[in-house]
Amino acid sequence: MKRMRSCGGFLLLSVGLFFYAVLGPMVLGAEYYVDPQNGKPNNDGSKERPWPSLQALFDQGAIETQTWESLPYKPGVKLVPKNAGATIRPGDTIWLRTGNYGRLFIQGYYNPDYITIAAEKGHTPRFESIHIQSGSHWILRGLHVSPEYGEGKRPRAMIRLESHGWRGPVHDIIVEDCRLQSAEKTDHWSAEDWNNLSCDGILADGERIIVRRNYLKNVNFGISMSGPHCLVEYNTIENFAGDGLRGLGDYGVFQYNVVKNCYDVNANHDDGFQSWSVGPGGVGTGVVKGLVLRGNVIINYEDPQQPHRGALQGIGCFDGMYEDWVIENNVVIVDHYHGITMGGAVRCRIVNNTVLDPTSLRPGPAAVRIGRHKNGTPSRDCIVRNNLVSALFVNGENMVVDHNLIVDDPAKFFVDPARYDLHLRKDAPAIDAGAADHAPERDIQGTRRPQGKAVDIGAYEYPSEG
Secondary structure: OOOOOOOOOHHHHHHHHHHHHHHOOOOOOOEEEEOOOOOOOOOOOOOOOOEOOOHHHHHOOOEOEEEEOOOOOOOOOOEEEEOOOOOEOOOOEEEEOOEEOOEEEEEOOEEEEEEEEEEOOOOOEEEOEEEEEOOEEEEEEOOEEOHHHOOOOOOOEEEEEEOEOOOEOOEEEEEEOOEEEOOOOOOOOOHHHHHHHOOEEEEEOOEEEEEEOOEEEEEOOOEEEOOOOOEEEOOEEEEEOOOOEEEOOOOOEEEOOEEEEEEOOOOOOOEEEEEEOEEOOEEOOOOEEOOEEEOOEEEOOOOOOOOOEOOOEEEEEEEOOEEOOEEEOOEEEOOOOEEEEEEOEEOOEEEOOEEEOOOOOOOOOOEEEEEOOOOOOOOEOOEEEOOEEOEEEEOOEOOEEEOOEEOOOHHHHEEEHHHOEEEEOOOOOOOOOOOOOOOOOEOOOOOEOOOOOOOOOOOOOOOOOO
């Protein structure tokens, strides 16, 4: 089986880094195939002679990698070869064909370069769950995950990326273009069914995790990230019973995700996005630093007749402190007074967001709020600007609050608020009414600001007719 070599040279390196940033790691290694329906154990894994089982490749030591020289893991311990000389090596791709793959468990595989596990074009590999514990440099692409593809006890999370106290951390994992669902159909589910049968989508506690372009349906909690330097982008979470997104680690980016249709089936205070700090004294005694929330769309419900419909909190950050956050270009449509709320914010910016309450009912109206930490520490040095909101409440020290507009009549501002089309009308009061300082260069759709004489208020910039 032919194995491609990496290329050297400054130009090739620069081009490679560009494509890595845009598309992710490039396939430079060998390619192998798994086919649960037609593969055989004695095959060589080629396109013509695929293997029958993915899990067997791990169980039989067919993948060359690294692991810790001793356990329990301690900072400073060295990585040593594992399965040296095995067939599959870092940089390789394992293509999966249609079939059932059961529960995949990867433990203690620290690759020096990415190994990709991906659906072959036109194929649907189905997993009951995927669990990577204590490992690094894996790519999961185009996989379908649901407990309906297996039997027995449902997993807590359909994709779990776990750092383990004994076996070590997980880091540098990419999950993209996958489809996850607790069940295909939930129309008949009672509240008890939602509590017992819905699984969390993607649960990760490692560093430098990328989760992009995945579709999650009928889940409990959607995507939960507790490690630093993570990227969560272009995902859709449709129908959820807990929180849509959670971000607890420093310097993460959550951008251009869609979170919609909350099912209120238990005592959890559901949020489209939620964060809290953890310190020596527990929840609320630490600091979460440097998160960016950009261009996300959070919708309480699309169908007013949706079963188990409740009031969703939009972006809820209640147990700070929160330092150096940027919340920009988000659209939040919820019938709860917590549209965007930060309790204990320092040097944070909330700029060019659109927050709408679709009803006049309590609890509401949906607001942008900054207030004290629960322990009484005031917020300070924040900027709240260019937001189009149902209500606004900002308290703290040295706060800058300007160029915000209260939506007193949605029909005056938006193209079709009843259908949640919050593009600005041609005659909307928000057009050319904003300030340029700290405004994002582009709006939620990528339109450059400003299009007219000045920046528009809200997440959408009205396009120029010129």
